[in-house]
Amino acid sequence: MKKSIYSIAALFLISGFIxxxxxxxxxxxxxxxxxxxxxxxxxxxxxxxxxxVLVVEDHxxxxxxxxxxxxxxxxxxxxxxxxxxxxxxxxxxxxxTISKDEFNKKVDYLGASINYGASGASANSLSKYYPEILxxxxxxxxxxxxxxxxxxxxxxxxxxxxxxxEKSAQAIGNKVFNALSYGKNSALGEFATEKxxxxxxxxxxxAAYKKYYAPQDAYLVVIGDVKFNDVKNKIEKAFDGWKKxxxxxxxxxxFSNLPNTEIDVVDVPTAAQSVILxxxxxxxxMKDPNYFAATVANYILGGGSxxxxxxxxxxxxxxxxYGAYTSLDTSKYDSNFGGTANVRGEVTDxxxxxxxxxxxxxxxxxxxxxxxxxxxxxxxxxxxxxRPSTVAxxxxxxxxxxxxxxxxxxxxxxxxxxxxxxxxxxxxxxxKPNNMRIFVAGKTSQFADKLETLGYPVKYFDANANxxxxxxxxxxxxxxxxxxxxxxxxxxxxxxxxxxxxxxxxFNATTKLQGxxxxxxNIQEKGGxxxxxxxxxxxxxxxxxxxxxxxxxxxxxxxxxxxxEMVTSYAKQKEIFPELTFAxxxxxxxxxxxxxxxxxxxxxxxxxxxxxYDVKTGLKNExxxxxxxxxxxxxxxxxxxNYKDVDGVKFPFTMKINQMGQxxxxxxxxxxxxxxxxxxxx
Numbered sequence: 001m002k003k004s005i006y007s008i009a010a011l012f013l014i015s016g017f018i019x020x021x022x023x024x025x026x027x028x029x030x031x032x033x034x035x036x037x038x039x040x041x042x043x044x045x046x047x048x049x050x051x052x053v054l055v056v057e058d059h060x061x062x063x064x065x066x067x068x069x070x071x072x073x074x075x076x077x078x079x080x081x082x083x084x085x086x087x088x089x090x091x092x093x094x095x096x097t098i099s100k101d102e103f104n105k106k107v108d109y110l111g112a113s114i115n116y117g118a119s120g121a122s123a124n125s126l127s128k129y130y131p132e133i134l135x136x137x138x139x140x141x142x143x144x145x146x147x148x149x150x151x152x153x154x155x156x157x158x159x160x161x162x163x164x165x166e167k168s169a170q171a172i173g174n175k176v177f178n179a180l181s182y183g184k185n186s187a188l189g190e191f192a193t194e195k196x197x198x199x200x201x202x203x204x205x206x207a208a209y210k211k212y213y214a215p216q217d218a219y220l221v222v223i224g225d226v227k228f229n230d231v232k233n234k235i236e237k238a239f240d241g242w243k244k245x246x247x248x249x250x251x252x253x254x255f256s257n258l259p260n261t262e263i264d265v266v267d268v269p270t271a272a273q274s275v276i277l278x279x280x281x282x283x284x285x286m287k288d289p290n291y292f293a294a295t296v297a298n299y300i301l302g303g304g305s306x307x308x309x310x311x312x313x314x315x316x317x318x319x320x321x322y323g324a325y326t327s328l329d330t331s332k333y334d335s336n337f338g339g340t341a342n343v344r345g346e347v348t349d350x351x352x353x354x355x356x357x358x359x360x361x362x363x364x365x366x367x368x369x370x371x372x373x374x375x376x377x378x379x380x381x382x383x384x385x386x387r388p389s390t391v392a393x394x395x396x397x398x399x400x401x402x403x404x405x406x407x408x409x410x411x412x413x414x415x416x417x418x419x420x421x422x423x424x425x426x427x428x429x430x431x432k433p434n435n436m437r438i439f440v441a442g443k444t445s446q447f448a449d450k451l452e453t454l455g456y457p458v459k460y461f462d463a464n465a466n467x468x469x470x471x472x473x474x475x476x477x478x479x480x481x482x483x484x485x486x487x488x489x490x491x492x493x494x495x496x497x498x499x500x501x502x503x504x505x506x507f508n509a510t511t512k513l514q515g516x517x518x519x520x521x522n523i524q525e526k527g528g529x530x531x532x533x534x535x536x537x538x539x540x541x542x543x544x545x546x547x548x549x550x551x552x553x554x555x556x557x558x559x560x561x562x563x564x565e566m567v568t569s570y571a572k573q574k575e576i577f578p579e580l581t582f583a584x585x586x587x588x589x590x591x592x593x594x595x596x597x598x599x600x601x602x603x604x605x606x607x608x609x610x611x612x613y614d615v616k617t618g619l620k621n622e623x624x625x626x627x628x629x630x631x632x633x634x635x636x637x638x639x640x641x642n643y644k645d646v647d648g649v650k651f652p653f654t655m656k657i658n659q660m661g662q663x664x665x666x667x668x669x670x671x672x673x674x675x676x677x678x679x680x681x682x
Contacts, residue, residue, distance in 0.1 A: 034416040037409050039385070042221075042395045043228045049244050050216030053235055054395050056223045058388040064130045064224035065389070068141060069120040071400045072217045072249045073333050074187035080200050082158060082192025084118035087208050089154045091116030095143040098136075100150075106136060116140060118212055127225035131234060138238035141213065146205050158197050169271035170342070172463050173441035176266050177277045179465035181336075181437060182255055188334060193464075214245040219399070221392045252333055255281050257435040262457045263352070264437060267444040267471045269595040272637045272658035274348040274442030278355065279338035282430040286330050286401045292414045293426035294328060299373045301362045301427075302326030302339060307372075309358045314341055319633050320351045328430065332400060337430050344635050345446035349454060352438055359436075362427045365420050374415050381411055444471045445594045445603075474593035474600065482590040485602045486582030488618035494649040499577045502649065504676035509655070509666040520666055525676045528573050546570040547681040565628050572607055596622045597639065619643055619650075646671040 042054040077083045092114070094100035107114050112125035112133045121141050125133040165171035175191045182189030220239075222231055257280045284294055295303075302310035302325050314324040324341035339359070343351040384390045394408045438456065440447070448470060451458050462468045490496040504525040511518050516536060523531040527548045534542040543554040544562070551562035551570060562570075575581060582588055582604075591603030593615065601612040601621055612622035624637045636659055640652035655666040 034412045037385070037412060039394060039408050040391050042392055044395070045232055047215065047236060047239060047242075049239070049242050050214075051218050051220055051239055051242065052399070053220045053222070053232070054392055055226065055228050055231055056221075056388050056391050057226060057228060058223060059225050062127045062225050064123075064125055064127050064133075064222065064226055066123040066134065066137060066223075067120065067221045068122070068137075069219050069221075069396070070212065070214070070217045071219065071332070072212075073252050075211070075249065076185070076187040076190060077196075078185075078190070079196060080204055081190045081196040083200055083204055083208050084212070085158060085192060086151070086154050086197070086200055087205050087212070088116070088118040089157070090146050090150055090205060091118070091121070091144055091209075092140060093147065093150050094145050095139050096145055097139065097143070103136065103140065107133070114140065116144070118208075130224075130226065130231075134234055134238050138235075138242075142239065142242040144209055144213070146202060146209070148202050151200070151202050151205060155197050155200065158192070159194050162192070162194060162197075166463070167268070167270045169268040169273065169275045169441040172266055172268055173275040173277055173439060176264075176441065176461055176463065176465045177279075177437070177439045180264055180439070180461070181279070181281070184465055186253060186255075188252070188255075210245060211247045214247065215239070215242045216244050217249075219396055221396065223388050223392055257281050257432055258437055259435065260457070261434055261436045261438065262459060263451055263454070264439045265444060265448070265451070265458060265460050266439075266441045266463060267460070268441050268463075269443055269445075270597060270637075270639070271345070271442040272635060273342045274345050274351075274440055274447065276341045276343060276348070276351060276355065277338065277439040277441075278340075278352075278359075278436055279336055280432040280436045281336050282432070284328075284330050284335055284430045285332070286397065286407070287403050290422070290426040290429060291330065293418055293422040294330075294430050296370065296373045296377065296415070296418055297362060297365070297423045297427035297431075298326055298328040298337070299377060300365060300369050300423075301358060301431075303328060304373060304376055309362070310339065310341070310355060313354050313358055314343070314351055318347075318350070318354060319628075320344065320347050320354070324351075324355065335430075337432075344633060345443050348440055348442060348447035349450035352440070352451075353454060356433060356436075356438075359431060359433050362431060363424055365423055365427075367420065370418070370420055370423060374418065377415050378412050381415075443594070445473055445592070448473075476590060476593055476602065480590070480602070482585075482588055482604065483583040485590060485604060485613050485618075486579035489579045489613055489620055490577065492618035492650070493643070494645070496580065498649050500580060501674075502576055503674050505576055505651070506672040506676060506680075507651070507668050508670050509668045511664050511666045513662070513664055523676050523680050524573075524576055525681070526574065526576060528571050529676070529681045530570055530573070531680050545681055547678075569608060569625075569627055578606065578611075597641075620652075647673050649673070 040056070042056045044052065044054050046052050075084070092100070092103070094103055110125060110129040110133060112123065112129060114123045114133070114137055115121060121137065123133055123137040179189045179191060184190055220235065222235070284291065300309060302308045306312075306315075308326075310324040310326060314320045315322065320343045321341045324339070326337070326339045329336045329338070339355060341351060341355065397403060398405075398407065440451070458470075460468050460470050487496065490499050493499065504523065506521070506523040509520040509522075511520060519535045521533040521535070528546065529548045530544070530546045532542075532544045533540050540554075541556060545551050546562060546567070548571075551567060553560055553562055578588070588604055588606045591605050591610075593600050594603055594612065595601065596612045596614070599621065600615040602615060604611040604613065608626040610624040610626075611620055613619065614621050620640055622637060622639050624635050627634050627636070636657065639656040640654070641656075642652060642654035643650040644653050651668075651671050653668040655668070657664045657666065
């Protein structure tokens, strides 16, 4: 037995020795030739009504996914803008043979899901229930029914959605950027309003449904645990009653770029950050010979991982943003290049300058950048082949984008063959730094004057893409001083004497975050002491405590010392009411007058904080705290409203906070004054 073990060990030793003579373990193996990829093609057939069906058999799991999509240009809706949104919301409201409730009950009972929209539909189910789900799915797609009652509810929801977006810099930015890029009177540039939603009738929805849901423009993709011949028969039966239409979609007009690069701005006084969008139009499509070179160029610039040029510059080097990105859209009906970053308001001009520096610099690419981009793109492509949905997507793209027959089989070879010269040339074909629209939605009082130093024309627009004048920065009356702003605030909340007697403040509040109900408890005491507890379902999930000199953070049972940056920040918050120090403080300065929720407000700048006070009422209506964590600078705005009396002093009972782009409203349920003890900060 020992001899056998010895022999085996010796065999491995000898074989290892021999291998070492011919292989240098420190030398990376040379890659072989790039292979041609063998991609399974879906089985296809076409119904008499024009519906194209693609089937991918995958028997690994007993599930079936079905998607229905339409290939036609976007439609200009004009005075009824938002019609497709309403129709999408109403789809799935039942058919002529089954009510909405009964339809949903059957789907839920079978443990499946069915979703409809203006641009298509999808279904997911266990394979053993697929015949029933397919029947329901087809019925809902080709025999949808709409009611006046559901329409009224849908319009109300849509209008409410518009109202929630009125103060969102991101929503305003996307809307106005598209309107300026394509024109408000086009399918790609128009946007819905309360008036256009209200103008939509039941007849409009029914007419749109007949236009948009037509089999001759449709593709049905089935992926999963099915047999082709069996599912073919079921689909032919389920969609047999779907009739062709003779409606002809209008071609999109030709859009053009700006003659010269310009900066377009919308003032959003409530913006927590500046939303920067930039881009230009181009003619590049997937079938074009330089598509792969352009894709690699965009990947290096900002379309790839965190190591892209714009992200390394704006995020890692300067700390302007949490992320900066670029995109290359080569869709059939809209081809554009774009870039985006949400940055701190005061660095808006610097961020734009650095963004444009990287865009202009993409004409020169380093060999290692090209190599890394190629490897990342090839790796992503190879990994995608593991998903059956990829096979269907490739087949659908090949049809709708009119791709060469070997586009995907030679994908890896096409990427591998790229040279630096090809990639640099392609970047010039789709990136137009001299004809680019640079757009900003944000608080212009923080950056408007600085934009004019960048060398581009600056134009201003309102939230509906109408030209407007540069927002005026009002000057403070000479009679108003930092001391009077502080005194007026203290008088408004109940008086300086009462405020001075308050040594601690505790409040309880409720809020919702991503659908979860949270309870907030915050205790603040003079000297900078603070304790914040966030609980859910009666359990504390996060706690931040500072005793005046040191602190800790606890989250989900894990406790760690408070970082030095946070200690410094908390230590500076000595007073519950900093306004008590305004008269003699050198830490605060009076700025100008800015709008906060439509009201003129005095601006007071302090160490890592900015306060805003309503000119009319004297009450504090906003506070922006500035912090820095691991090199990343952050601004957290809090809006105060709904002031109520608490033991003779007024406190805000509604606080709206924007933390890292996430909006959260705190509804205060109670305040307690002068009751904190040392134990609260242990």
